[in-house]
Amino acid sequence: MNDQLPVWITLAVLVLGSLGFVGVSSANRRKRSKPHDETRSLDGASTRTGDVLVDGDALGEAVLAPSGDVAPPQTQPTEPQADVPEPTAGRLVRLRDRLARSGSPLGTRLLAVLSRDHLGEDDWDELEETLLLADVGAGPAAELIEALRTQVRVHGVKDAASVRAMLRAELVALVDPDLDRTLHTTPxxxxxxxxxxxxxxxxxxxxxxxxxxxxxxxxxxxxxxxxxxxxxxxxxxxxxxxxxxxxxxxxxxxxxxxxxxxxxxxxxxxxxxxxxxxxxxxxxxxxxxxxxxxxxxxxxxxxxxxxxxxxxxxxxxxxxxxxxxxxxxxxxxxxxxxxxxxxTGIVLTKLDGTAKGGIVVAVQRELGVPVKLVGLGEGPDDLAPFDAEGFVDGLLQA
CATH class of the missing domain: 3.40.50.300 (P-loop containing nucleotide triphosphate hydrolases)
Incomplete structure (x- = not known):
């Protein structure tokens, strides 16, 4: 009996080893057969497909493999297409619209005062104050008031159309359409x-x-x-x-x-x-x-x-x-x-978000260089070449 003891021990070890191997194999099969569906939405969360972790915010165009044991064949990623910026022509039209929506007091107040039946000293003082509040600057404001006084005295304009035309002409002259606003980009x-x-x-x-x-x-x-x-x-x-x-x-x-x-x-x-x-x-x-x-x-x-x-x-x-x-x-x-x-030139940003459009005049007078570009808003193509007449038209639409 004692001679047979090693045989039983040997058999027991073999049986236990076999059971352990079966258990490990089953676990491995279960692990391999687990579908790759540990996936969360791409609305900013991370996404796991197999062994690849894709950040949803960083890769908005990521395509997830469907759940299952076998993922479809992977294709080579394509190069991202570059944006096509919109043409610069016509961008200042948006500026005119945004200036009108910004509630700029410059155009509306000047027109309202100039359309009154009789312009006294208080009215001219109000006009000058409006120009100063719009950041036109003291010197340019005085020049504009003097030019308007002369026009009213000589021509006696009263109707709305004539008042607008007179004011537009004087503002355009103040902004100075003759300045060279060319952006020198030719190699x-x-x-x-x-x-x-x-x-x-x-x-x-x-x-x-x-x-x-x-x-x-x-x-x-x-x-x-x-x-x-x-x-x-x-x-x-x-x-x-x-x-x-x-x-x-x-x-x-x-x-x-x-x-x-x-x-x-x-x-x-x-x-x-x-x-x-x-x-x-x-x-x-x-x-x-x-x-x-x-x-x-x-x-x-x-x-x-x-x-x-x-x-x-x-x-x-x-x-x-x-x-x-x-x-x-x-x-x-x-x-x-x-x-x-x-x-050599000025770029004015956030021009659409201010009621102080007169800064165009002030900065040109102060620095002696023209405004060449203006920022119109938050969009990637909201930058436009500056045009004196288009800018003034935007102010007078308000």
Whole structure:
């Protein structure tokens, strides 16, 4: 009996081992047969299909495999189609509509006062106050009042149509339709076939919508058939470079940037222009930082950027971005940039959201350069070339 004990022990070990193997195999079969249906909605939640975790917000076009043991064959992902920006022609029509809806007091109040039967000194004072509240500025307001006084005294206009026509003519003259508002974006083509791109430097304090404006201007240029390279020279804010890269990617435009915190902005600008030259690109847009504490720092940085850019190509435009809603307060900042950067044109953002449309007149008089572009709203194509007559018509529709 004692001789047979090892045999029974051996048999018991074999039986227990077999049972364990069957259990493991069953568990594995159950694990493999579990359908891939651990799925949540794509409304911002994550989605798991098999072993791949797809973020619903990041990949809005993700297609989920149906539940089951076998997923359908995977196809190669297609390249995302670039946006097609809308043409720039006719964009200012939207500005006229939005100015009318903004409740601008400039047009309605001026017309109401000028249509009165008799204009006394109180009426003229009211007109001047209306102009000042609309941020036209003291000098231009006085000029407009004097011109209107002369027109009323000489022609004695009374009917609504004549009053509107008189006011429109004087406002258009004040905005100055003769200023050169051309955006110089034509590259130089040399005899050997090489191309020097037009280089646009965009400056302004943070918070004015500067980086967004660069992105929208990119869409304007692409809509006009130009090839573009962007330079993210605002290296103080990583978010600015990310934002600019996103704007460019939407329309198939490359962005030159640094992933190193506090990188030299001038180096980024230089690399951008060199890249554009090597690839025969038409236009370079360089976004710059606006968070500088004093005039000396601003002068040093912008001066260095300008020097290194001009080693590769001349600057064709320096655009200053201003927030129209800041009114006269924004002019102090604008003066510093104008002195330091040699501004050639102004981009007024958020013009549709303010009742102070007179800032167009004030900033042109203060800085001696024209408003070339205006921001009309939040949409990606809400940036339009400025037109004096269209702008005045928008004010008088209110």
């Amino acid at each position: 130089t083509v040399h005899e050997d076939g090489t191309k020097t791109p037009a280089v646009l430097l965009v400056v302004g304090v943070n918070g004015t919508g500067k980086t967004t404006t660069v992105g929208k201007l990119t869409r304007v240029l692409v809509a006009e058939g130009s090839t573009v390279v962007l330079g993210a020279a605002d290296t103080f804010r990583a978010a600015a470079a990310d934002q600019l890269t996103t704007w460019g990617a939407r329309v198939g435009v490359e962005t030159v940037r640094s992933f190193k915190d506090g990188a030299d902005p001038a180096a980024v600008a230089f690399d951008t222009v060199r890249t554009a030259r090597e690839r025969g690109v038409d236009v370079v847009l360089v976004d710059t930082a606006g968070r500088l504490q004093n005039k000396a720092g601003l002068m040093d940085e912008l001066g260095k950027i300008t020097r290194v850019i001009t080693k590769e190509a001349p600057l064709t435009e320096v655009l200053l971005v201003l927030d129209a809603t800041t009114g006269q307060n924004g002019l102090n900042q604008a003066r510093v940039f104008a002195e330091v950067a040699g501004v």
